[in-house]
Structures are given as structure tokens and as C-alpha cells.
Amino acid sequence: MTDSTAAGPVPAGGAGLGPRIGVGREAEVYAWGGDAVVKLYRSGFAGHRAEAAALAGLAGHHVAPGLVDVMTWDGRPGLVLERVAGADMLETLRRRPWRVRALARALAETHLAVHAVPAPADLPDVRQVLAARIDGATLSRELRGFALRLLDGLPSGDRLCHGDYHPGNVMVSGERVSVIDWPNAARGVPEADHTRAILLLQWADASPAAPRGLPGLAARGLVAAGRSMLTRGYALAYADGSPRPLRDLESWLVVHAAARLSEGVVAERARLVDWLVRAMHAFEA
Numbered sequence: 001m002t003d004s005t006a007a008g009p010v011p012a013g014g015a016g017l018g019p020r021i022g023v024g025r026e027a028e029v030y031a032w033g034g035d036a037v038v039k040l041y042r043s044g045f046a047g048h049r050a051e052a053a054a055l056a057g058l059a060g061h062h063v064a065p066g067l068v069d070v071m072t073w074d075g076r077p078g079l080v081l082e083r084v085a086g087a088d089m090l091e092t093l094r095r096r097p098w099r100v101r102a103l104a105r106a107l108a109e110t111h112l113a114v115h116a117v118p119a120p121a122d123l124p125d126v127r128q129v130l131a132a133r134i135d136g137a138t139l140s141r142e143l144r145g146f147a148l149r150l151l152d153g154l155p156s157g158d159r160l161c162h163g164d165y166h167p168g169n170v171m172v173s174g175e176r177v178s179v180i181d182w183p184n185a186a187r188g189v190p191e192a193d194h195t196r197a198i199l200l201l202q203w204a205d206a207s208p209a210a211p212r213g214l215p216g217l218a219a220r221g222l223v224a225a226g227r228s229m230l231t232r233g234y235a236l237a238y239a240d241g242s243p244r245p246l247r248d249l250e251s252w253l254v255v256h257a258a259a260r261l262s263e264g265v266v267a268e269r270a271r272l273v274d275w276l277v278r279a280m281h282a283f284e285a
Helices: 047-057 089-095 097-115 126-136 141-152 190-203 218-225 227-241 249-263 266-283
Strands: 002-006 017-023 027-032 036-041 067-073 076-082 159-161 170-173 176-179 186-188
Touching: 017 036, 036 047, 036 067, 047 067, 047 076, 089 097, 089 170, 097 159, 097 170, 097 176, 097 190, 097 227, 126 141, 126 186, 126 190, 126 249, 141 249, 141 266, 159 190, 186 190, 190 227, 190 249, 190 266, 249 266
Parallel strands: 002 067
Antiparallel strands: 017 027, 027 036, 036 076, 067 076, 159 186, 170 176
């Protein structure tokens, strides 16, 4: 892997910056030669550092695209990545909803494989990330204090956490499954990342307006395939394959629900706040 700067169409192999093939809140993805893509981050977003660190740590584990290069293009930070064939898991579910059980298992097994990898030391602690998000969420003082007290009692860890694991970030090509989009990568215990995935699968708004989490395709893919079946299948397969008993799942879910409110998904707010109030009463009864 090299670190290069480009101001024009001069990537390795002589090909130019190709057509745009993907767009998100933080970055755009362009073709880069025949077997790679370049992910260019927008001004003001610095997720390329965490993404590059995570992908470097995953080299040789065959669960994510290979990191080819770290570069700058016209002042924008970018990552040159192995081009992954196939479709994301949401699209696969939309086309083949009868595969929901097998895909739920694949979703869990791939996540377990990620959590078997030690996190690079320069990734942030997921507990610190969540504390900052809870501080930035629109919450009553009572609910914020409750969530932060729970977080304070939860453990740190050294496992690689994706930070936004859901079927839209998992590519399926034949027998290969690859996890993409790592700007929220952090280090922590597996439960911290697992419960974020459950939150997104179970409660995330499926509208195109949602800034992070399940994209608009979920409205068709997960409804057609059975959202609850996918969530339950993933959770059971993950627990069954975990090398140790899972701990503190309810507490992690509460913390993630509070942190999710910082993302400003209006359609989710009332439901999350109501759940947090009920959880606070149950925990403190």
C-alpha cells in the first residue's frame, strides 16, 4: 500500500477517475481502473482515517475489500479499494426473499469473523464514541444521565467494531461476503457492535431520508423478506457462534438507543424516547 497525491486522472495502471458508482452522506465512490474503486470523502468528514486503519487490520481475513492505496484527489482524502462484485444483502433479500434464513446466518457469521480481529490501536474506544453521541443527542437530563451511567458500567475491549453493521453494508457475491463502509470503525467488546446491528435491524427507519443505518432499499428488501425473521435469525446465529456467552446486551441496547438520537432520524425519535423511558423505569425499579 502506498500514500499518494493526485490532481488529475493518473492512477496506477494509467486509467482515469471513472464514473461515479455510489454516493453517500460522507463520501462518493468512483470507478478506478478495471478492478478497483476510489472512495473520495467530502470536505469536513474524516472517516477515511478509521476506514483505512480498519481495512489494513483486516488484510488477509477475507471479510472486507482490500485497501490498495491512501491518496488525495483535488484536495479530497480518498481510499483506493478492491472492487467487490455482487449486490448488497438488502438487494439480495429483495430479489430472493426465500433466502432470509441463510442470509441471516451469513450476516452473523461474517460479523463474528470481524469481531475475531484485534482492533488497530489508533481506532477510538467505542465507549468514548458513544459518550460523545449521547452528549450531543436531544435528550432530557434524566434520560441522558441514565444512559451515561449505564455506559460507565460497561466494559472496554480490544476487538474490531464496524460501528454501522447492517445488510446494506454487506456485499454478497456467490459464496463471498464482504463488509464495506468502515468510517465508524472503533475498538471495543463484540457486544457493543452486535447490539448496534440489532438496533438497526429492528428499529431503524427505512425511509430514504435516514442519514445513517438502513437505507431506502430496506423498505422493499426487509419487508419482503421478513424484517423480524432476519433480526431474530441474525441474533440467534450470532449468539450460537460466539466463542463466549454474550453479556450486558440490554445495557448496550439502551446506550445505543440514546446515541442513535444524535443522528436526527425524525421518524425514529418518538419510538426511541418511549423505549428509553420504559427501560429507565425497568432498570431503576
